[in-house]
Amino acid sequence: MRVLVATERTQGDREDDYSWTIPGELVMFGVICASDLRGTGRGCGCGRAFAGLHSERATTTAQVVEWEGSLDDLVLAFRDSLARGGWLDFGGTPEEVHGIVVETVMEMLLVADRYPVGTVLGTNRGEQYVRQQAEAR
Numbered sequence: 001m002r003v004l005v006a007t008e009r010t011q012g013d014r015e016d017d018y019s020w021t022i023p024g025e026l027v028m029f030g031v032i033c034a035s036d037l038r039g040t041g042r043g044c045g046c047g048r049a050f051a052g053l054h055s056e057r058a059t060t061t062a063q064v065v066e067w068e069g070s071l072d073d074l075v076l077a078f079r080d081s082l083a084r085g086g087w088l089d090f091g092g093t094p095e096e097v098h099g100i101v102v103e104t105v106m107e108m109l110l111v112a113d114r115y116p117v118g119t120v121l122g123t124n125r126g127e128q129y130v131r132q133q134a135e136a137r
């Protein structure tokens with residue numbers, strides 16, 4: 001299965017790029033603040049971010065790679081990161097908490113699945129776009 005990881009590839013191609021993640025770490029889509037959602041042009045930049053699971057920092061570039069682990073490994077990695085970030089402390093039942101984790105994993109998997117391994121992606125308020133095509137094999 002394909003997943004998204006942080007990458008330095010194509011960083012700096014856009015004036016508004018930033019990268020505070022660790023290259024190669026898994027990323028997810030973070031929460032987008034109201035000012036970025038409105039798209040008034042003065043947002044904080046979170047609308048263009050992939051969130052690193054390990055660093056808990058953001059980047060504007062992610063790459064599609066093949067995941068060698070299991071789906072359970074992926075769910076555990078996401079659960080751990082979301083828990084550290086406090087995103088699971090909403091008083092939900094264990095089933096509701098699990099639902100949030102799975103939803104977050106699926107959101108990333110559905111995007112990664114649409115592109116060949118090697119593709120570099122950007123994201124803008126929930127819409128992904130190709131920054132660099134996968135190299136032909």
Ligand SMILES: [Zn+2]
Pocket residue numbers: 032033034035036043044045046047
């Ligand atoms: Zn923001």
